[in-house]
């Protein structure tokens with residue numbers, strides 16, 4: 001579990017990026033921080049691995065303040081995936097994946113074997129191991145970035161807009177892969193995006209942020225969709241524009257659900273009634 005208590009970050013130029021922020025991030029689940037540009041998402045993420053130090057407040061991992069941890073060791077024990085993959089261009093894929101392992105003293109042979117296993121894990125062909133990042137597609141580079149983040153088998157994986165720079169089809173593939181990986185590996189994932197659809201797709205817990213990292217709403221996707229806490233949230237998730245409104249349409253074969261543009265989104269199964277409890 002990761003916990004923020006009264007965390008504030010004011011940058012030296014006076015920008016109040018995060019003001020009095022509280023959050024509990026449950027283990028083995030995906031928490032998504034979503035908000036518009038400048039709402040403080042990246043600052044929050046980077047405070048977890050001490051790439052940014054809070055101005056005040058406490059951040060704990062499993063009940064212990066991260067200030068008591070050596071920053072370098074802490075950073076290496078937490079996986080971090082960036083938007084552009086953050087790969088070193090003059091290092092082969094295998095060397096990018098094994099950077100942290102090598103720094104921690106794993107010999108070359110076992111490190112390479114681990115890298116090849118990780119390529120399997122993220123759905124990449126082992127034959128790509130000796131290529132350079134520029135010889136891969138954007139989607140493949142992102143997968144290498146995920147493999148690298150998983151190399152030291154961290155419990156926590158931080159992902160900062162990891163799919164922002166790839167086309168929509170590859171993005172959808174990577175989102176599906178992320179869900180599969182999380183189920184398989186049961187990491188605690190903290191994911192930053194400005195895309196509310198991505199947040200609802202990936203998040204077990206979604207945190208909608210306004211400027212200064214003020215929490216507008218926190219809950220499961222269903223809880224937020226069913227009951228937006230404010231006009232800001234309704235507008236942010238598109239509920240006010242009817243974008244998420246579904247209507248029933250009766251056909252000769254049963255009842256389907258259609259969206260605002262008339263596209264069929266699903267089939268109504270009337271024996272599947274939940275009481276919402």
Ligand SMILES: Nc1ncnc2c1ncn2[C@@H]1O[C@H](COP(=O)(O)OP(=O)(O)OP(=O)(O)O)[C@@H](O)[C@H]1O
Nearest residue numbers: 011013015017036037038039040041042043044194
């Ligand atoms: N090193 C810095 N020095 C000064 N101000 C900063 C610094 N880093 C971020 N900020 C400011 O802090 C605020 C929050 O930035 P942050 O990057 O955390 O937001 P974000 O929600 O991740 O935005 P984006 O989606 O655009 O990446 C912004 O106003 C930003 O300009």
